[in-house]
Amino acid sequence: MDKQTLEAMFSPEAFNASGHALIDILSRYLSDNLEGKGPVLDWQPPAQAMEQWQAALPRQATLTSGQLLKAIQDEILSASLHIHHPRNLGHQVATPLPMAALCDLVAALTNQAMAVYETGPSATLLERQVLHWLGELIGWQRAEGVLTSGGAQANLTALLAARQVKAGWDAWQHGVGAGQPLRLLTSEHAHYSVSRAAGIMGLGTDAVVKIAADDQGRMDMAALQSAWQHCLDQGSKPFAVAATAGCTPTGSIDPLPEIANFCRTHDLWMHVDGAHGASALLSRQHRPLLEGIAMADSVVWDGHKLLYMPATVSAVLFREPQHGYAAFAQEASYLFQGNNNAEETYNTSYRTLECTKRMMGLKLWAAFSLYGTEKLGGLVDQVFATARLLAEKLHAAPDFELLMMPQTNIVCFRYGKEDQMLIRKKLVESGAFHLTQVAMHGKVWLRTTVMNPFTAEEDLDALLAAIREHGISSSGIL
Numbered sequence: 001m002d003k004q005t006l007e008a009m010f011s012p013e014a015f016n017a018s019g020h021a022l023i024d025i026l027s028r029y030l031s032d033n034l035e036g037k038g039p040v041l042d043w044q045p046p047a048q049a050m051e052q053w054q055a056a057l058p059r060q061a062t063l064t065s066g067q068l069l070k071a072i073q074d075e076i077l078s079a080s081l082h083i084h085h086p087r088n089l090g091h092q093v094a095t096p097l098p099m100a101a102l103c104d105l106v107a108a109l110t111n112q113a114m115a116v117y118e119t120g121p122s123a124t125l126l127e128r129q130v131l132h133w134l135g136e137l138i139g140w141q142r143a144e145g146v147l148t149s150g151g152a153q154a155n156l157t158a159l160l161a162a163r164q165v166k167a168g169w170d171a172w173q174h175g176v177g178a179g180q181p182l183r184l185l186t187s188e189h190a191h192y193s194v195s196r197a198a199g200i201m202g203l204g205t206d207a208v209v210k211i212a213a214d215d216q217g218r219m220d221m222a223a224l225q226s227a228w229q230h231c232l233d234q235g236s237k238p239f240a241v242a243a244t245a246g247c248t249p250t251g252s253i254d255p256l257p258e259i260a261n262f263c264r265t266h267d268l269w270m271h272v273d274g275a276h277g278a279s280a281l282l283s284r285q286h287r288p289l290l291e292g293i294a295m296a297d298s299v300v301w302d303g304h305k306l307l308y309m310p311a312t313v314s315a316v317l318f319r320e321p322q323h324g325y326a327a328f329a330q331e332a333s334y335l336f337q338g339n340n341n342a343e344e345t346y347n348t349s350y351r352t353l354e355c356t357k358r359m360m361g362l363k364l365w366a367a368f369s370l371y372g373t374e375k376l377g378g379l380v381d382q383v384f385a386t387a388r389l390l391a392e393k394l395h396a397a398p399d400f401e402l403l404m405m406p407q408t409n410i411v412c413f414r415y416g417k418e419d420q421m422l423i424r425k426k427l428v429e430s431g432a433f434h435l436t437q438v439a440m441h442g443k444v445w446l447r448t449t450v451m452n453p454f455t456a457e458e459d460l461d462a463l464l465a466a467i468r469e470h471g472i473s474s475s476g477i478l
């Protein structure tokens with residue numbers, strides 16, 4: 001390759017010029033979305049949309065950097081789900097803080113591999129700093145953990161540690177077949193990543209015992225007791241209870257103090273999947289919802305949900321620092337020097353599935369530093385209050401059925417006797433709102449997650465009106 005081409009590909013001047021132009025585009029995009037301009041989603045069926053993405057493999061450049069920016073603006077941004085739009089009420093995905101997005105640019109350009117300390121010194125230290133802050137919010141002074149790419153991986157990491165500590169034999173080395181059949185107890189509303197972890201861990205998804213929830217979506221303690229007893233009667237060994245703090249369907253929080261006592265009485269690992277709800281710890285008002293979380297052995301907390309981070313960043317935290325090493329016990333002498341010396345603890349790979357991973361701590365460190373727990377907690381308060389307002393409106397409306405008052409920010413409801421799936425489809429395809437659906441108690445419910453602190457009362461009123469309109473038209477009355 002000639003030097004001129006090489007220098008052009010890595011040109012700091014071109015990076016600077018394109019970077020400024022890109023920030024201009026993104027700032028306009030952000031501003032338009034926050035103001036709710038245009039649809040939430042410009043819906044196109046995927047097979048139809050895919051027709052635009054059939055280009056031949058470029059052997060030579062096909063775009064200038066100016067054309068690339070234009071394509072980002074015209075083709076990529078416009079065909080995105082507009083996450084900052086106040087009428088985006090779909091999934092539990094953060095409306096990311098713009099400054100955190102800038103930090104992700106730093107992570108991308110510096111590309112700190114992070115497997116070992118020397119491949120990302122500042123990234124490693126930032127990660128430890130934010131993990132200690134999150135641990136402190138849980139109520140732990142000495143917690144250790146790791147940041148992972150997502151809550152699913154964080155749950156797997158925690159449950160691997162649980163298996164290693166509570167199985168009664170070295171399941172990492174000798175495998176799961178070397179002892180009694182292991183059982184994992186979790187709510188019927190647990191995220192699918194819990195069952196998936198059991199599959200990955202070689203326990204088999206049948207090893208996951210689903211515990212019934214009460215009508216508020218919280219794990220039923222009597223059902224937990226009898227499921228545990230049933231496991232013993234069958235000669236299997238329950239090793240952990242995976243509680244959920246903010247379950248995916250309804251945002252409900254399992255009774256953490258009771259589960260903690262149960263786990264202590266029966267020598268079980270207590271895991272709390274707080275991917276969604278752990279951020280309530282930031283809020284003075286809602287912190288009591290998570291009473292008992294400090295008694296857990298491990299907690300998962302997603303940054304890219306109610307901590308307002310761009311995806312992905314999740315934390316898995318362990319109350320006992322040494323348990324952070326229980327999940328993965330392999331040796332890789334070319335990475336690790338061994339000898340149990342204190343410096344080894346700075347090598348992240350001991351504690352994570354990923355070898356190379358992104359610098360994820362910077363954006364969290366920046367958010368805590370810029371806004372403190374006060375303002376981050378304020379975001380949680382805001383969206384919880386909006387969700388409650390929506391629930392109150394639905395409760396008061398005779399043509400709507402509210403599943404339950406939200407404990408966090410997820411509100412599930414039905415409109416009349418209409419086909420809820422059809423209503424949702426029409427709403428999403430119209431671009432007016434983005435919302436999801438969930439099956440509970442043998443019925444399909446519309447499901448809204450209020451993530452955007454800019455969602456206002458007028459948006460909620462407009463949602464009810466749009467559902468009525470689409471609901472009535474889908475029943476054939478209009």
Ligand SMILES: Cc1ncc(COP(=O)(O)O)c(C=O)c1O
Pocket residue numbers: 092149150151152153155191193244246247248273274275276302314
């Ligand atoms: C309760 C819960 N746990 C875990 C996950 C998985 O997290 P992630 O999507 O970050 O992998 C989710 C995702 O929505 C969730 O709601």
